[in-house]
Amino acid sequence: MKIGYLGPPGSYSYEVACQYAAETAGAAECIAMPSFSSIIEGVEQGQLDTGIIPIENSTHGAVASVMDLLANLRQSSVCGEMVLAIEHCLLSQGTSIESIKHVFSHEQALEQCRGFFSSQHPHMELIPCSSTSQACEMAQKYGNAYGAVASRAAAQLYDLAVAAQNIQDNAFNQTRFLVIAVTKTKPTGRDKTSIVFAFPDDCPGSLFNVLKSFASRNINLTRVESRPAKHIMGKYIFYIDFSGHVDEQICIAALAEISEQVCWLKVLGSYPIDSRRMGR
Amino acid sequence: MKIGYLGPPGSYSYEVACQYAAETAGAAECIAMPSFSSIIEGVEQGQLDTGIIPIENSTHGAVASVMDLLANLRQSSVCGEMVLAIEHCLLSQGTSIESIKHVFSHEQALEQCRGFFSSQHPHMELIPCSSTSQACEMAQKYGNAYGAVASRAAAQLYDLAVAAQNIQDNAFNQTRFLVIAVTKTKPTGRDKTSIVFAFPDDCPGSLFNVLKSFASRNINLTRVESRPAKHIMGKYIFYIDFSGHVDEQICIAALAEISEQVCWLKVLGSYPIDSRRMGR
Known part of the structure; x- marks a missing residue:
């Protein structure tokens, strides 16, 4: 198995790639890549089996460039997450x-x-x-x-x-990485799903209506982020992580309802929750 | 009037500060500051009358460090916005x-x-x-x-x-700046209000309930952003911009309802909408 990460060796991405390799059955090779986009390209074109990319840090927040790349995934999807404690x-x-x-x-x-x-x-x-x-x-x-x-x-x-040592301002400092692959992950009973969507128009209550589809089914949202739509100031696309797997009936129903309210909806993937993210 | 911006001269912040100075009655002096936090400190401690800070770009998104500084405003608040077309x-x-x-x-x-x-x-x-x-x-x-x-x-x-010239990837590229001061801005009939809040617990529907307080009053949200709470992965604080002024009855009612659902709520300021943000 070929695992791509942002090189050169010694980065935090490298540590996560090594950990992922250690947890994987069979021979695994960690390959240093020059950029996040080259990791995703490598997975989509088959030179890599898996890509490891950082998505958010508990102090600094979302990795904006990775968020934008996710919206453009084609064949690949998110099939896992890994949380690394960062001690600078x-x-x-x-x-x-x-x-x-x-x-x-x-x-x-x-x-x-x-x-x-x-x-x-x-x-x-x-x-x-x-x-x-x-x-x-x-x-x-x-x-x-x-x-x-x-x-x-x-x-x-x-x-x-x-x-x-330990020079970071917040004693608690973690980075969450996503595992990208062309394979899909089966439900484990303790999963999370990531989606991205956009609205056709800037009308009052549009985001509210999407959240309603989750709240009415008691589906917990673990993350809500917005990113600029890029063609105009004040227009955004939204990223939501929610508890559950896209193969579960309750999630299928919520997504069906949401797809009628938005002009664009992409399921980035369903994957097991990394329990290390649950706090200290 | 002393206007602080992120120096040295020649930055986009400098251009906005000059424009703000030109629109201001009376003598105005633009002062180069070494960091965003020094601009806010300068306003809060009275060395500056006004500070100009970038908050979001239409391509790259939120300026994370400024978002975090806003949550810690004490005496000062947001009293204006200015949108600059960026041509790199x-x-x-x-x-x-x-x-x-x-x-x-x-x-x-x-x-x-x-x-x-x-x-x-x-x-x-x-x-x-x-x-x-x-x-x-x-x-x-x-x-x-x-x-x-x-x-x-x-x-x-x-x-x-x-x-x-014009080497930016998106022909449409704007940056929105906020004007920070200790004075408050009176309603103009075409205003926007920025708030930041946090929830006591990670329970399904918490963000949904806040959005409901706006949707039920037909108040349009112009921006929803999250930032990490920093003490634990997966906890966030939320920033919302909505149409209306904090002195208007409908906004007072919405904020009163929201304050009962959150553990922390800060009104960052109400200010006139810069109509240049309305598109090309």
Whole structure:
């Protein structure tokens, strides 16, 4: 099995891909991909069996570019979720934190540690780059004055020292990843379904009517997000995650009702709930 | 009047601040601030009369860090909105686009032009930095091989040439800015109100019940957004913009009903709708 993740190795996506590989029966190979869109393309065109992509972080929120990619899935769908506890470390070649003047990392990781830097190291310059593992490469390349925000696992992989650990502002920091594949997942009795839809017109009560189709059946919504429709300011498409599997009668009935109220509805997939998301 | 915006000069925020200054009676001074939080602090502590902050872009969506800051407003509130048409240009010192190897800009601006670069200039390296105007400073400093994605106005300010214009992937690209001040805005008959709220528990139908308070009064919602509550994965706070002013009876009644269903409700402000948001 070929599992695609956002490379280079050492990123949090890499950790999740390794974990997914370990939980999978048979031989599995983790393949570093250059972008989220290349992961999805790889799955759709058959070079990859599975893709691992981050969808939301408990501090920073939705990964906007991934949300937009999901709306355009063709053959593939969401067949699983995995939640990873994120513990950011400040890594560098030297052992002294005082020598670090510039810190690289993915913008989301820097955001999640903003309080640590502004209160304890206000003079360090924070420089966004494409991934936490790219940040490690830069810290490795440029020497003592450069640091990277990344995982403890990345420190080992890039031969860097841990100058400070658990530096994220929220002690509780998790990222939820989706597993993308062309196969569908059968009901397990403890599933979640993700959908995306748009309304034909901006009329009062349109979102209300969709939520009514869920509320009247006592179906719990676990997530409601909006994204811009892109062709006009003030028009949105909506993403909803709800408890249940798309093969269950109650969900079939709710979706049938909703499809009459919207101009576009796509079921992104039904998949088992990762119970690690249930809190501390 | 002192108007704070995200500096340095030449950013899109700068353009909006200048426009706001031009529309304001009396002398107005635009002041470059280092961050969104410093703009809000400046307004709350009286060094600034007004702050201009971007809240959403029609292609890229919500500005997450600003959403989070709004939830923590104390004395200040939203007293206006301004919509700016965004036309990105590729700027550099040289006149030849072929010499550009690396392109700086704010991450959102790079995102909005991703298709242009991947289809027409796949070999240019895209490097995120803190603002479009910082990108211009870098392009100015490092020479011909470096470009910046910024506005035409920024080209003049930083003495750069326009190597390509209107390079954003969506011809229609607008950013909505909020005007923050400690004063409140009186009803004009064509207003919008922004609120943020949280639920005590994750129970089916909670968001549905809030939307019902609007739908039953025929109050149109112009925006529904969620942001993570940050202490646990899968818990959110919600932002809603609706038509109407908080001083109008119908809105007072809706908010009174909602306040009984939520554990936290904050009115961020009521303000006149900027009619430029109504489409092309």
